[in-house]
């Protein structure tokens with residue numbers, strides 16, 4: 001099977017490439033502007049097009065025409081960008097993704113489209129977020145943070161409509177805060193905005209800088225191990241009939257914590273993995289100070305994953321294992337791992353961790 005991964009150089013994409021290459025029968029065609037996160041994967045195992053699809057529509061058309069399945073991960077996905085560059089977010093996360101879907105329709109190719117848990121926005125009915133019943137509630141237009149959620153939601157609606165009309169074979173995935181190695185990017189001590197929370201806290205622990213807790217860190221996120229995410233992807237790949245024109249939450253409802261709890265857990269794990277106490281201190285800041293004007297947050301509820309459970313998938317790694325495995329990667333690279341620190345939770349096979 002030939003699988004095209006658009007946005008292969010990102011966090012989720014690089015893990016999918018690694019996961020897919022564990023099966024010798026799979027041919028991976030990767031496309032991204034950057035290959036930094038793919039460096040540990042032997043280049044002779046897959047084909048890489050280093051290109052920006054926004055400026056090279058002919059490359060997009062050609063790779064899609066060669067594929068059996070197209071996986072679209074192209075997106076800006078850091079809240080700081082939503083408020084500083086909202087037009088760019090719309091252009092890439094809606095317009096460009098629509099062009100990908102159009103190429104899939106033209107060549108009659110199956111599309112697996114990554115959307116976001118963020119589409120639920122501020123939905124809050126005291127129940128888990130369900131793909132079938134939960135309203136999608138976004139903040140006012142002057143809170144520009146919501147352009148990301150709105151772009152993703154509109155994309156879902158357009159793709160779904162094409163699916164219903166019989167023009168497009170598509171599965172839509174809503175990831176809930178995946179965490180693992182090669183997550184976003186590290187930042188210097190004291191930086192604000194920029195990457196998502198795990199990368200910020202990890203950077204702070206490595207540099208000794210402050211761990212900024214935005215607006216008291218009282219909101220919740222359900223974090224999930226990237227290996228569980230790979231296993232969910234395998235379900236979509238293996239079961240096209242049951243997942244056609246369906247939307248799936250992919251997350252771990254049991255790993256639901258406040259951001260303050262996530263910070264404490266990472267401090268605790270730093271001590272466990274290095275044998276030393278971190279010098280970073282938790283420092284409270286406001287959302288506008290940290291991200292800029294137009295920031296608004298969501299107290300996100302955990303996902304209802306009953307649709308995925310019916311397909312036989314369930315996440316396996318608890319929150320401690322999830323954060324420990326991801327932190328281990330960074331502490332190892334920094335030479336800070338204690339010799340006696342616990343090993344990775346999953347077997348490392350060949351090219352990387354097997355996603356089961």
Ligand code: UDP
Pocket residue numbers: 079118177195196197198200201211212213214215217219221259287297
């Ligand atoms: N956050 C924080 N400190 C940081 C970075 C983020 O307290 O250094 C908060 C952020 O305000 C939000 C939560 O962590 O409440 C999750 O943010 P993230 O950027 O990971 O992405 P989201 O889940 O909102 O897309």
